[in-house]
Amino acid sequence: MYIPKHFLESRQELLHDLIRNNAFAPLITQLDGQFFASHLPFLFDPARGEHGALRSHMARANPQWRDLASAEALVIFQGPHAFVSPSWYIEKPAVPTWNYAVVHAYGSARLLDDVELRTLLQDTIGTFESPDTNLVLPEEYFDRMSRGVVGFEIAITRLEGKFKLSQNRSAADRASVIRALGASEKAADIETAALMASALAEDHGS
Numbered sequence: 001m002y003i004p005k006h007f008l009e010s011r012q013e014l015l016h017d018l019i020r021n022n023a024f025a026p027l028i029t030q031l032d033g034q035f036f037a038s039h040l041p042f043l044f045d046p047a048r049g050e051h052g053a054l055r056s057h058m059a060r061a062n063p064q065w066r067d068l069a070s071a072e073a074l075v076i077f078q079g080p081h082a083f084v085s086p087s088w089y090i091e092k093p094a095v096p097t098w099n100y101a102v103v104h105a106y107g108s109a110r111l112l113d114d115v116e117l118r119t120l121l122q123d124t125i126g127t128f129e130s131p132d133t134n135l136v137l138p139e140e141y142f143d144r145m146s147r148g149v150v151g152f153e154i155a156i157t158r159l160e161g162k163f164k165l166s167q168n169r170s171a172a173d174r175a176s177v178i179r180a181l182g183a184s185e186k187a188a189d190i191e192t193a194a195l196m197a198s199a200l201a202e203d204h205g206s
Contacts, residue, residue: 001102001104001160003160003162004168006167007162007165007167007168008162009162010161012046012159014161014163015103015159016052018079018101018161019042019044019103020044022077022079023042023044023077023127024039024041024042025039025040025042025075026075027056027064027074027075028073028074028075028076029064029068029072029073029109030067030070031063031064031066032067036063036064038058038062038064040056040057040058041056041124041128042055042056043055043056043120043124049155051105051107051156051157051159052159053153053154053156054107054153054156055112055123055151055152055153056151057121057124057149057151057152058149058150058152059148059149059150060147060148060149060150062150065111065150068152069111072107072157073106073108074106075104076102076103076105077102077103077104078101078102079100079101079195080101080194080195081098081099081100081101081188082098082181082186082192082193083098084096084098084099084166084177088173088177088179089169089176090170090176091169091170091172091173099165099166099192100164100192101161101165101192102161103159103161104161105154105159106156106157106158106160107154107156107157108154108155109152109153109154109155110152110153110155111150111151111152112150112151112152114146116153117146117149117151118146120151121142121149125137165192165196165199166196167203171200171203171204174196174200175200177193178193178196178200179193181196
């Protein structure tokens with residue numbers, strides 16, 4: 001990923017938070033010599049290995065799992081993002097752009113055995129299902145549904161973080177963009193404004 005120095009984010013805690021908060025992501029690999037992508041929910045364990053590990057599952061009918069362990073895998077976690085109008089800048093002229101935060105996780109995958117798959121599915125339900133539902137699946141049904149999916153784990157070999165939040169603009173321009181996005185009715189704009197405000201506060205405190 002192309003990352004100008006202004007936008008490089010290497011703090012592990014921020015990268016980990018973005019992964020956890022944006023757990024539904026595309027898995028990209030090679031299948032028969034061509035790129036193939038599946039959109040999946042991921043569980044992240046930062047304590048497994050040097051850079052952490054990702055676990056997920058896909059339908060057994062999905063052919064991607066058959067070549068999953070044969071080449072490097074890429075998972076892209078997309079955080080808040082928003083269009084930025086040059087009309088919001090104090091300093092002009094300027095061009096329109098897009099602010100965003102993203103993490104690329106690269107690694108090698110292995111398929112899970114039946115016991116690991118069962119644990120993964122239980123962990124997935126426990127992570128994403130609201131505790132208020134008190135969801136309990138009958139054992140026979142759970143086992144039957146489990147046979148229709150394949151679980152895998154990706155040992156992360158490197159993480160790339162790009163937080164493009166107008167760091168190349170003046171503090172006045174950044175504050176103006178934050179105000180404009182914060183006044184939006186779009187949730188993504190408001191989330192981007194909050195991330196920008198946090199980055200701007202850190203820069204002032206450093």
